[in-house]
Amino acid sequence: MSAVQPLEHRIVKSRFALSDLVAEAFSGMLARPGRTMLTILGTVLGVVAVVATLGIAKTSGNQIVSRTDELSATSVSVSNRSEGGFRSPSNNVSSIPWDAEDRLTRLNGVVAAGTMTRVDTSGSLVSSVPINDPLGQSEFAIDVVATSPGLFEAVLSELSTGRYFDEGHSIRNEPVAVIGSGAATRLNVTRVDQQPAIFVGDTTLVVIGILDDVAREPSLINSVIIPNGTANALFGTGAPAEVHILTELGAAQLIGDQAAVALSPNEPETLRVSVPPEPRILKSGLQDDVNSQFLILGGISLLVGAIGIANVTLVSVLERVGEIGLRRATGARRRHIAAQFLAESAAMGLVGGIIGASLGVLVIVAVSAQRQWTPVLDLYVPLLAVPGGAVIGLIAGLYPSWRASSLEPVDALRGGT
Amino acid sequence: MSAVVELAGVGRTFAGSPPVEAVRDADLVVEEGGYVAIVGPSGSGKSTLLHILGCLDTPTSGSYRLRGIDVGGLSDGDRTSLRGAEVGFVFQAFHLLPYRSVIENVMTGLVYNRTPRRVRRERSRQALERVGLSHRLDFTPRQLSGGERQRVAVARAIAAQPSLLLCDEPTGNLDTRTTSAILDLFDELRTDGLTLMVITHEERVSQRAERRIEMIDGFLGEAESS
Numbered sequence: 001m002s003a004v005q006p007l008e009h010r011i012v013k014s015r016f017a018l019s020d021l022v023a024e025a026f027s028g029m030l031a032r033p034g035r036t037m038l039t040i041l042g043t044v045l046g047v048v049a050v051v052a053t054l055g056i057a058k059t060s061g062n063q064i065v066s067r068t069d070e071l072s073a074t075s076v077s078v079s080n081r082s083e084g085g086f087r088s089p090s091n092n093v094s095s096i097p098w099d100a101e102d103r104l105t106r107l108n109g110v111v112a113a114g115t116m117t118r119v120d121t122s123g124s125l126v127s128s129v130p131i132n133d134p135l136g137q138s139e140f141a142i143d144v145v146a147t148s149p150g151l152f153e154a155v156l157s158e159l160s161t162g163r164y165f166d167e168g169h170s171i172r173n174e175p176v177a178v179i180g181s182g183a184a185t186r187l188n189v190t191r192v193d194q195q196p197a198i199f200v201g202d203t204t205l206v207v208i209g210i211l212d213d214v215a216r217e218p219s220l221i222n223s224v225i226i227p228n229g230t231a232n233a234l235f236g237t238g239a240p241a242e243v244h245i246l247t248e249l250g251a252a253q254l255i256g257d258q259a260a261v262a263l264s265p266n267e268p269e270t271l272r273v274s275v276p277p278e279p280r281i282l283k284s285g286l287q288d289d290v291n292s293q294f295l296i297l298g299g300i301s302l303l304v305g306a307i308g309i310a311n312v313t314l315v316s317v318l319e320r321v322g323e324i325g326l327r328r329a330t331g332a333r334r335r336h337i338a339a340q341f342l343a344e345s346a347a348m349g350l351v352g353g354i355i356g357a358s359l360g361v362l363v364i365v366a367v368s369a370q371r372q373w374t375p376v377l378d379l380y381v382p383l384l385a386v387p388g389g390a391v392i393g394l395i396a397g398l399y400p401s402w403r404a405s406s407l408e409p410v411d412a413l414r415g416g417t
Numbered sequence: 418m419s420a421v422v423e424l425a426g427v428g429r430t431f432a433g434s435p436p437v438e439a440v441r442d443a444d445l446v447v448e449e450g451g452y453v454a455i456v457g458p459s460g461s462g463k464s465t466l467l468h469i470l471g472c473l474d475t476p477t478s479g480s481y482r483l484r485g486i487d488v489g490g491l492s493d494g495d496r497t498s499l500r501g502a503e504v505g506f507v508f509q510a511f512h513l514l515p516y517r518s519v520i521e522n523v524m525t526g527l528v529y530n531r532t533p534r535r536v537r538r539e540r541s542r543q544a545l546e547r548v549g550l551s552h553r554l555d556f557t558p559r560q561l562s563g564g565e566r567q568r569v570a571v572a573r574a575i576a577a578q579p580s581l582l583l584c585d586e587p588t589g590n591l592d593t594r595t596t597s598a599i600l601d602l603f604d605e606l607r608t609d610g611l612t613l614m615v616i617t618h619e620e621r622v623s624q625r626a627e628r629r630i631e632m633i634d635g636f637l638g639e640a641e642s643s
Contacts, residue, residue, distance in 0.1 A: 016529055323512065327529070329504075330573075331501015331577075332528075333497045334494075
């Protein structure tokens, strides 16, 4: 045999490749699948609780805005504070200017605005083209309302046929009218292509459009609606009595604060502004309460889950003392042993996070399906839940892996199987 | 011939009251390809000596050179690397991973010493072939007999191609017939050039060795060769 030169004999540092670490972690975890599943159960439950709570809160919050409250949450109306107003017109001078619509639509957050004034027709009845029907009634007490063109959008009305009047009709005082579907039925007007005429007392108006539905101010369905200019010219209506504003979602409070000043900069206090009572605040307050309880519950399960992982990893360290000794004997350093057990507990947490996030999403979908809601979830919630689980596992593995790495190989080899 | 193991005045004292001198003033040189049995009653310090030889423990006095490297001067980490590269262990308890297959168990012996993954499987297969277990690669240790388990442990120890194979009561858990099989295997490994040191209190095991060293109360003494 050739002579060995001892001093040139270099020590090859032992190492534990990352791929080996991952492989060891997963095979350690999969060695006893039943136990692993029970171990990660706590983490799974915790992650499910957190993900589902956040998702359901988001989903239900979205529902409240989109369904129940959107109509009122975007509605602001302004009227005179004095006893004037829509229902009982008086001789009081209105503080609402003719150009209210222009002033308001310039405000950021206003989608549409329009004035609305009840026209005093001195008790005139409304009729369509006379039909000689001795049994039928041909004259009706129908409200006549003067509006600016923007009102139609502001009250979310829909046309069934014809068109709305515009600013030009108002400026030229044209005798045109848009009538509500209820009024149209009573007046027996079904189409507008022949320019049907109706009569308010002795005044003739041409019907250019019929409203189908009005989401706000449903009284318009039974009214005859004419342009402001026309109303003033024919009936001497005077300044507008009321303003309806459609705001963007969430802007109602702000517009409520600004509208009075915009309409009447000199005496904003003469105007009464009605804004929605923000039911969301009440509900979300309630929701937050429930949410925080669930989140606390989720946090507790996560803690219990972490303790479960720590416990089982510790038991597994004690069971595998022999294996630890053998690995130390075959060249594993302390940090390699620590890394192995840390990786194992982190892998358990990771799997717990994946399963928990998936189940949490399923819970959200199931609850939404049952309530017929659209499920809404911030994408980052389940995506963060997965590394979150891994971090919990990692933390849970700190003490057991420290214990494992601090075993002396001689002692470890003496025990174990 | 070059020395694999050189002990010069090695002592190992465990602190306590009174302190225990497990190994006293041990001098020993084992050449490459040697086959040494260490015999002695329980408590004579055999296991402590084996731990020192395997770099699992360090002497409190004297010097130990493994393949010329002074083990006493190494850090814990370097000692670990050295034993991973140079020493194979076979224990009375087999220390197999119960949930892994036979070949995976052997591959564990190669995880930490920079052997590429592909090479590991091949070398493990060769080692298992060497111990006559080619037909058991995908079994789990539970499905094997005691003798087969010990052969897996031997395969794991030799897969890393160590300079020194240390065996601590390798036949302690085996019956007579399987003991002979393991001893035959040791003879074969030795003819391949492996250096073997076996701790045993069984006469028939020590008789197969080239040298017998007796240990009594921590002192080493050459026993008459068989």
